[in-house]
Each structure stands twice: as structure tokens, then as C-alpha cells.
Amino acid sequence: MTKRLGIGFIGSGFITRFHIQSFVAVRDADIRGVWSPNKKHAKSAAELANSLRLGEANAFKSIEDMVASPDIDAIWLCGPNHKRIENLEAIVKTIKSGKGSLKGIAIEKPLARNAAEAKKVVELIEESGCLHGYLEDQLFEPGIVKGRDIIWQRAAALTGRPYLARAAEEHSGPHMPWFWQGDLQGGGVLNDMMCHSVEVARFLLTEPGKTRNSIKPVKVSATIESLKWSRPEYAKLLRKRMGKEVNYLKRPSEDFARATIQYVDDKGLPLIAEVTTSWSFVGAGLRLSTELLGPEYSMMINTLDSGLKLFFSREVKGEAGEDLVEKQNAEQGLMPVVANETADYGYEAENRYFVNCFLDGKQPEINVYDGLECTQLLMTAYMSAEQERTVAFKPKDLDKYIPAVAKGTWKA
Numbered sequence: 001m002t003k004r005l006g007i008g009f010i011g012s013g014f015i016t017r018f019h020i021q022s023f024v025a026v027r028d029a030d031i032r033g034v035w036s037p038n039k040k041h042a043k044s045a046a047e048l049a050n051s052l053r054l055g056e057a058n059a060f061k062s063i064e065d066m067v068a069s070p071d072i073d074a075i076w077l078c079g080p081n082h083k084r085i086e087n088l089e090a091i092v093k094t095i096k097s098g099k100g101s102l103k104g105i106a107i108e109k110p111l112a113r114n115a116a117e118a119k120k121v122v123e124l125i126e127e128s129g130c131l132h133g134y135l136e137d138q139l140f141e142p143g144i145v146k147g148r149d150i151i152w153q154r155a156a157a158l159t160g161r162p163y164l165a166r167a168a169e170e171h172s173g174p175h176m177p178w179f180w181q182g183d184l185q186g187g188g189v190l191n192d193m194m195c196h197s198v199e200v201a202r203f204l205l206t207e208p209g210k211t212r213n214s215i216k217p218v219k220v221s222a223t224i225e226s227l228k229w230s231r232p233e234y235a236k237l238l239r240k241r242m243g244k245e246v247n248y249l250k251r252p253s254e255d256f257a258r259a260t261i262q263y264v265d266d267k268g269l270p271l272i273a274e275v276t277t278s279w280s281f282v283g284a285g286l287r288l289s290t291e292l293l294g295p296e297y298s299m300m301i302n303t304l305d306s307g308l309k310l311f312f313s314r315e316v317k318g319e320a321g322e323d324l325v326e327k328q329n330a331e332q333g334l335m336p337v338v339a340n341e342t343a344d345y346g347y348e349a350e351n352r353y354f355v356n357c358f359l360d361g362k363q364p365e366i367n368v369y370d371g372l373e374c375t376q377l378l379m380t381a382y383m384s385a386e387q388e389r390t391v392a393f394k395p396k397d398l399d400k401y402i403p404a405v406a407k408g409t410w411k412a
């Protein structure tokens with residue numbers, strides 16, 4: 001009999017449901033548990049898994065019960081950022097008390113809210129003795145993986161390595177209030193989404209087969225701004241949608257961020273990653289755009305350049321939905337559709353990879369140490385934006401640094 005991995009999810013929100021849907025394309029794993037403080041939501045996520053024949057999944061009473069269950073072999077940690085440490089402590093405590101054991105723990109991006117918390121995550125994972133994964137779906141996007149392979153095999157092998165990667169992730173703003181609150185989330189769009197772009201750019205610039213640190217970050221320069229959501233009319237709208245805790249006239253977060261990260265490769269050649277993220281982009285929906293440039297070649301991807309497009313005349317007056325694309329903004333006119341988002345954004349291949357690693361007892365290559373360094377780069381980007389200068393990586397005292405946005409002292 002093939003071994004199977006029994007998975008338990010912590011959190012039952014947006015990303016858990018995305019992951020669950022992607023598991024229809026993953027063999028050798030069952031979704032057997034969900035824990036979330038809201039039992040009704042946990043039950044609903046478990047029912048989704050069962051309805052897709054991925055179960056049998058149950059809603060558990062506590063993290064401890066789920067980890068202790070003999071049905072659960074691995075945890076996918078998908079709670080909100082401000083509960084990351086607390087959730088992980090509950091897992092590790094249960095393992096160390098001998099009440100439960102796990103093969104692996106996979107943690108959603110960003111690893112934590114700041115560098116000190118990211119280090120704490122690493123310490124807890126080391127204490128647990130479990131295999132560990134950092135859930136960065138975009139490194140598994142089929143277009144990114146295929147494009148990188150072909151570029152490096154054909155073009156870079158003959159004409160020299162790529163030198164510039166550009167990655168951008170943009171949409172019109174997150175779905176839940178906590179994302180908009182700097183203290184809970186860890187920052188604004190930079191902390192929420194630049195982690196993806198930083199890792200994608202680095203992955204493209206790294207020669208396949210070489211380790212991540214074959215290229216080293218040396219300098220970071222960044223800008224953050226609140227372009228849209230602290231305008232009085234939009235701050236008011238945001239408060240109406242997200243509740244009174246989200247007050248962008250008093251405590252804004254950045255809704256735009258850009259960073260340039262300078263790397264050197266193992267031969268001392270300079271490389272550049274240009275990354276841009278925004279919550280102030282109004283297009284059809286989420287747009288991931290990526291480029292890789294080298295001396296005689298280039299590659300480009302834009303997820304909104306999808307093969308499928310629909311046109312709805314003004315007579316088609318439907319309700320607002322997200323059935324065409326994540327963070328959809330319109331239901332009329334000419335609209336792109338991302339037909340299989342769980343595959344196209346990388347979730348299917350990501351979950352297949354981590355399931356196989358955990359079943360085989362193999363430490364995943366994308367893990368909490370990558371998440372830690374990515375957090376350190378993001379914090380250096382905040383430092384650069386606050387100090388309006390280029391900052392050498394890694395700055396000292398990074399572990400004591402909390403971005404002004406997270407402290408609630410940043411002025412847009």
C-alpha cells in the first residue's frame with residue numbers, strides 16, 4: 001500500500017480554502033482535520049474537503065487535539081500573521097509533551113511579522129524536530145518553473161547568466177480587516193505581498209541545481225507610499241467596509257511598495273531584483289507579472305494575459321463575485337479568466353512537493369530558513385524606505401527593528 005499523509009489545517013479562511021481546492025491534484029494525501037477558533041468556519045472548511053473527496057476531515061476542538069490525533073501526520077499553518085507564534089507554540093508544546101507526533105509542518109507566507117518573530121519561528125521548528133516547509137506558492141507557478149528551466153538550459157548556458165529579474169504582485173486590497181492593520185499584519189502591502197516577489201526574483205536569478213545562497217543579497221533600496229487608501233474618501237470607504245479599527249486617516253499602512261535588491265553571484269557578478277507590490281491596482285483582478293532578462297534573451301509572464309476571455313454587455317448585470325479571477329473588480333465588459341487558479345498560482349505543485357517530501361522523510365528545500373531570510377530582506381526594505389537611503393544587507397540590530405507602519409507611527 002502507498003503511504004498516505006494525513007493533513008490538518010490551522011485556520012479555515014481564504015488560503016486554507018485555496019489549498020483545499022488544490023489538493024484534488026495531489027496524490028497520497030488526505031485532509032483529515034481543520035482547527036479554527038470559529039468552529040462553524042472550521043466545519044465548513046472540513047465539509048469543503050469532504051465534498052471534494054479529500055477527507056474524511058473533521059473540525060477539531062483545539063490545536064493540541066489535532067496534533068495528538070493519530071490521523072494527523074502534518075500541519076499546514078494558515079492562521080493570521082499575529083497568531084503565528086502562538087499557533088506554532090501550541091503545536092510544539094504538544095509534540096514535546098509526547099502527546100502527538102508529526103512528520104512535517106508547512107507554514108504560510110510571510111513567515112512572521114518581523115525579523116525577531118521569524119527567528120522565533122525557526123527556533124520553535126528546530127525544537128519540534130519536524131521536517132519543515134515555507135509555503136511560497138509562486139515558486140511553483142508552472143510558467144515560472146518552465147520559463148526558468150528553458151532560459152537557463154538554452155539561453156544562459158550559451159550566452160551567460162541572467163542579470164535582472166522583475167516581479168510584481170498587485171491587486172485592489174485584501175479581504176479581511178487584520179491585513180489592513182499594521183500591528184496585526186506586520187506592515188502593509190510590503191510585508192503582505194513583497195515576500196512573493198522577492199522569492200520569485202531570486203529563484204529566477206539562481207542557477208538550477210545551485211543553492212539559494214549561491215547568490216547573495218548585498219544592498220536594498222525601497223520606497224513605500226499610501227497612494228489610494230489614505231485619501232479621505234477612500235479612508236472612509238475602507239472604514240465602512242473593514243470596521244472602525246481600520247482608520248487610514250490616523251493609522252495608515254502603505255498600499256504601494258517597491259524595492260531594488262542588489263545581489264552578487266558566486267563569481268562576483270552583479271544582479272538586480274526589482275520588486276513592486278500594490279493594493280492600489282484596479283484592473284480585472286490579481287495581477288502577477290514577472291520578467292527575467294539576460295544578455296541575449298528575456299522571459300515575461302502576466303497572469304491576466306490569460307487564454308480565456310469573456311465579454312458581458314451592459315445588459316448582463318450580475319452580482320459581484322470572484323469566479324473569474326482572484327480579487328475580481330468587475331463583472332462587465334471584456335474580462336480575462338484564470339481558468340485554474342490553484343494550478344496557475346502554484347498551489348497544486350507546491351502541495352504536491354511538500355506532501356512528497358514529508359512522506360519520503362526528506363527535508364524540503366524551501367523551508368523556514370528561506371522564510372527567515374526573506375523576512376530579513378523585507379525588514380531591510382522598510383528600513384531603507386523610512387531612512388530614504390540604500391541599506392547594506394544585513395543591517396545590524398535588524399532583530400530589534402519594527403517598521404513604523406507596524407508600530408502605528410507611520411505618516412502617509
Ligand SMILES: NC(=O)c1ccc[n+]([C@@H]2O[C@H](COP(=O)([O-])OP(=O)(O)OC[C@H]3O[C@@H](n4cnc5c(N)ncnc54)[C@H](O)[C@@H]3O)[C@@H](O)[C@H]2O)c1
Binds near residue numbers: 013078
Ligand atoms: N500564499 C498566498 O498567496 C497567500 C494568500 C492569502 C493569505 N496567505 C497567508 O495565509 C495566512 C492566512 O490568510 P487568509 O487570507 O486565509 O486569512 P483569513 O482572515 O481569510 O483567514 C484566517 C483564518 O484564521 C483563523 N484564525 C483566527 N484566529 C486564529 C488563531 N488564534 N489561530 C489560528 N487561526 C485563527 C480565522 O478564523 C480564519 O479562519 C496569512 O498568513 C496570509 O499571509 C497567503
